[in-house]
Amino acid sequence: MWDWTFTFEILPVLARAAIMTIEATALGFAIAATLGLVLASIRLAFPAAGVVVTVLVELIRSTPLLIQIFFLYFVLPKAGIVLDAFTAGVAAIGVHYAAYCSEVYRAGFENVPRGQWEASIALNLSPWNTFKDIILPQALPPVVPALGNYLIALFKETPLLSAIAVLELMQTAKNIGSETFRYTEPVTLVGVFFLVMSLVSAGMVRMLESWLQRR
Amino acid sequence: MNDMPMVRFENVSKRYGPLTVLDNLNLDIGRGEKVSIIGPSGSGKTTVLRMLMTLEAINDGVLWVDGEPMTHMMQNGKLVPATIKHIRRIRAKIGMVFQSFNLFPHMTAMGNCIEAPITVLGMKRSEAEERAAELLDMVGLSAKKDHYPSQLSGGQQQRVAIARALAMRPKIMLFDEVTSALDPELVGEVLQVIRKIGREHDLTMLMVTHQMGFAKEFSDRVCFFYQGKICEQGAPAEIFGNPKNERTRQFLNAVLEAG
Numbered sequence: 001m002w003d004w005t006f007t008f009e010i011l012p013v014l015a016r017a018a019i020m021t022i023e024a025t026a027l028g029f030a031i032a033a034t035l036g037l038v039l040a041s042i043r044l045a046f047p048a049a050g051v052v053v054t055v056l057v058e059l060i061r062s063t064p065l066l067i068q069i070f071f072l073y074f075v076l077p078k079a080g081i082v083l084d085a086f087t088a089g090v091a092a093i094g095v096h097y098a099a100y101c102s103e104v105y106r107a108g109f110e111n112v113p114r115g116q117w118e119a120s121i122a123l124n125l126s127p128w129n130t131f132k133d134i135i136l137p138q139a140l141p142p143v144v145p146a147l148g149n150y151l152i153a154l155f156k157e158t159p160l161l162s163a164i165a166v167l168e169l170m171q172t173a174k175n176i177g178s179e180t181f182r183y184t185e186p187v188t189l190v191g192v193f194f195l196v197m198s199l200v201s202a203g204m205v206r207m208l209e210s211w212l213q214r215r
Numbered sequence: 216m217n218d219m220p221m222v223r224f225e226n227v228s229k230r231y232g233p234l235t236v237l238d239n240l241n242l243d244i245g246r247g248e249k250v251s252i253i254g255p256s257g258s259g260k261t262t263v264l265r266m267l268m269t270l271e272a273i274n275d276g277v278l279w280v281d282g283e284p285m286t287h288m289m290q291n292g293k294l295v296p297a298t299i300k301h302i303r304r305i306r307a308k309i310g311m312v313f314q315s316f317n318l319f320p321h322m323t324a325m326g327n328c329i330e331a332p333i334t335v336l337g338m339k340r341s342e343a344e345e346r347a348a349e350l351l352d353m354v355g356l357s358a359k360k361d362h363y364p365s366q367l368s369g370g371q372q373q374r375v376a377i378a379r380a381l382a383m384r385p386k387i388m389l390f391d392e393v394t395s396a397l398d399p400e401l402v403g404e405v406l407q408v409i410r411k412i413g414r415e416h417d418l419t420m421l422m423v424t425h426q427m428g429f430a431k432e433f434s435d436r437v438c439f440f441y442q443g444k445i446c447e448q449g450a451p452a453e454i455f456g457n458p459k460n461e462r463t464r465q466f467l468n469a470v471l472e473a474g
Contacts, residue, residue: 138319
């Protein structure tokens with residue numbers, strides 16, 4: 001049933017693919033965390049523009065990620081924007097999770113008591129300094145666990161990139177399977193990799209959380 | 216310009232929807248004058264301070280500070296609504312202490328006192344720290360300068376808040392029920408600090424308070440607010456000793472009975 005020789009044979013290929021998966025996760029989450037903060041900040045600073053952001057966020061959250069990936073990879077070129085598979089995939093994942101992250105940040109901002117804004121006005125702080133020095137440092141720490149959960153969720157969705165043939169773990173496992181007609185080992189290994197990585201990152205998020213609480 | 220009062224409310228009204236919180240208020244506060252505002256809750260007394268700090272917009276009238284309009288500005292000889300830049304320039308003359316302290320919880324006592332001097336006044340860090348150290352010493356907290364607000368008692372937090380406001384060198388200080396959130400045994404230390412800055416600094420002070428004893432002993436003038444209007448005002452001895460208005464008498468009796 002399980003062939004250890006074959007397992008060790010495919011391990012290096014899968015390891016390379018795992019790096020691709022981690023790269024996609026890191027880049028995707030960097031986009032999600034940054035763009036999400038920008039979206040939430042726009043909504044905070046310009047309530048008039050907030051409607052546009054709300055519509056955008058709802059649009060992104062209410063359509064499947066797979067469709068968004070296809071859209072960026074297959075439809076955008078029709079408009080003259082050609083992205084390679086990895087870029088399109090990472091961008092789609094990043095933007096998709098940015099919509100979720102922006103809601104997390106928004107909750108963080110709303111959590112800062114009104115008195116903090118009022119004290120900032122009374123001290124005549126500029127809007128930018130109020131945001132950067134007073135509001136952000138209080139809004140971020142409480143939302144780190146929620147952001148961490150989205151990091152793990154995003155990580156687990158990277159196999160969707162196999163749909164546009166990005167050579168991440170899932171795609172590599174499928175390729176191995178179609179070449180050797182053996183699926184047990186590659187697919188199991190991919191599953192184990194995701195399990196281990198998810199558990200490790202969940203542990204790291206929890207450590208970060210308790211470190212933030214102790215501060 | 217110096218014959219203008221430090222603060223002038225000119226026909227100022229404030230409404231929330233159909234509710235009129237302040238009705239055509241006219242009030243002058245002289246330079247260096249200490250004025251206490253008393254009155255039942257909902258009488259608009261806190262709104263007076265919040266409008267002056269620009270935390271609430273006014274619906275009608277003009278607010279003058281130190282001889283200049285704050286809510287408006289002169290343009291071609293006419294008063295037009297002020298730009299944010301104009302408001303910030305005038306607002307720099309005013310400091311405020313809140314009922315709920317509103318210290319920045321992620322900064323130490325020292326950090327709270329140097330943030331605005333550095334970012335708003337452009338002071339060097341060393342200079343700001345030196346000045347903050349003096350102020351923290353003045354409020355009796357030099358030993359606590361590296362403590363975070365959560366490590367301080369309510370009275371200590373409020374004293375840091377006073378030092379933080381003074382660090383911006385305001386000409387006018389507003390105190391909004393600054394002892395109301397404190398345990399009774401901590402009220403004294405905060406009032407003592409207010410007494411001290413009233414003596415040692417050349418400040419115009421405007422306070423909303425429930426501490427009648429303090430208002431009587433500290434202020435030059437007491438204003439009794441009732442339903443969005445000044446119902447009666449005068450020297451503390453007059454207001455507390457011989458109130459003319461029936462509402463004032465009722466209010467003072469009720470407060471004194473509660474003790």
